[in-house]
Amino acid sequence: MRGLSVTETCFAIPGDIDSPTGGYGYDRRLLTMLPSFGVNVRHLELPGTYPAPSQGDLAATVDTLNSAPPNSTLLIDGLAYGAMPSSVIEKINRRIIALVHHPLALETGLSERRRAELEASERAALALADKVVVTSPATQRILEADYGVAKDRVTVALPGTDPALRATGTGTPLQLLCVGTVTPRKAYDVLIEALLPLKHLDWRVNIAGALDRDRETVAALNAQIAAAKLEDRVSLPGVVVPATLDRFYESTDLFVMPSRFEGYGMALAEAMARGLPIICSTGGAAAETVPDGAALKVPPGDVAALTKALESALTDKRLRVRLADASWEHGRSLPTWNETARRVAAAILDIPT
Incomplete structure (x- = not known):
């Protein structure tokens, strides 16, 4: 899209990066490990109200994302990106890679109206992303079938797993x-x-x-x-x-x-x-x-x-x-975090995986 060379990547994440969820854990690992694969990355904190930002939060988001160097790539966590209106994304003259842990509309407990709003918002947002990173082939298939994201725009980067000793259990109870x-x-x-x-x-x-x-x-x-x-x-x-x-x-x-x-x-x-x-x-x-x-x-x-x-x-x-x-x-065959970071880095650097 914008024809800009990549010299730096800014990883935009909503809320507290130390939140104890799998998605935030994935993000923390990327921040730590991407430099080992040739990606100079820094963290941009977005408002913690996503995926339900106020108008003020959206304005703050534009300011934060536009604070990234003009020739940088923005890697944006999908918890925020999928809820950004097109009018916000179009104000960001940067190369954008969306990281989708799972589609926002598939969260349990949403009203039908809210589900439809999130699905439409995320579909429009993903259409404006240069690339998309997902954490499973299943999510890739959902984005292709339901969100119109072409397969060749998607990189699958499975979460890594740390080696561990085999559990022995308790038995009673x-x-x-x-x-x-x-x-x-x-x-x-x-x-x-x-x-x-x-x-x-x-x-x-x-x-x-x-x-x-x-x-x-x-x-x-x-x-x-x-x-x-x-x-x-x-x-x-x-x-x-x-x-x-x-x-x-x-x-x-x-x-x-x-x-x-x-x-x-x-x-x-x-x-x-x-x-x-x-x-x-x-x-x-x-x-x-x-x-x-x-x-x-x-x-x-x-x-x-x-x-x-x-x-x-x-x-x-x-x-x-x-x-x-x-x-x-x-x-024993699960991917390591090195492999996760390598695949995301390849997407950022336009290196085939």
Whole structure:
């Protein structure tokens, strides 16, 4: 598009870069590692109100993006980019690469009106991007089919995974682990409902994830747990420090991700890096992130199917061992963060991958 040579890249990210989500974790890794692949990158902080910016936030966004050097590339996180009106983007005379973790309109709990607004906004925004980086082939297919983004404009850069020791588990009671912010999309309400018929089995659940992103959902989940009289079996520790999360993974017997949709599912990859048996939904990219042999997969939102899968895994140790072995084997082949950064750098530098 604008015919400008690349001398610097500015990575525009809305809100607090230290937010404990997979998307922000991905962004932090790129900021750290892109320089190793020939990309001089600096962070631009956009307003934290995205994807629902005020007019003042949009004006601030224009000012921030235009503060980038005239000959720089803008890498813009999709949480903000997909919600930017065309009138804002057209004021930015820079080369733009959009980073899409997953389409904004596919977030759970949106009204139909809001979903349609976000879909139209993101479609228009993506049409103005020079390139698009996505975190899974599934997201690439969605953008191609539903957003009109040509395949040759898209680079797939799977999230990396750090090497880890194989988990040993606990065994009695069986420890279940979920990792992810408590929001409607993560479907923890479906998990609690699915566990109700399995009270006679000896299990405990840790749901490790931020509790401040959707307080209404957190309150409803706590009420659901209390009504089911599961307070002594289900724990919501919130965001935990890395050492505590490592201990959770180490002591886990079964990893569960009931999400309604995932753009990739970084926690699934982390579970496989530790060789954990997995139960997950087939929502979004999750069905492809985990191979069939490593997980019992259920349709998103299907309580009965999730109950059946949980019962099978909780009562059949040999099944858990088979799933764990396949998980560990696949975990050895997961991409590293070096590979992630290399692919994003190639997109920035116009190097074929």
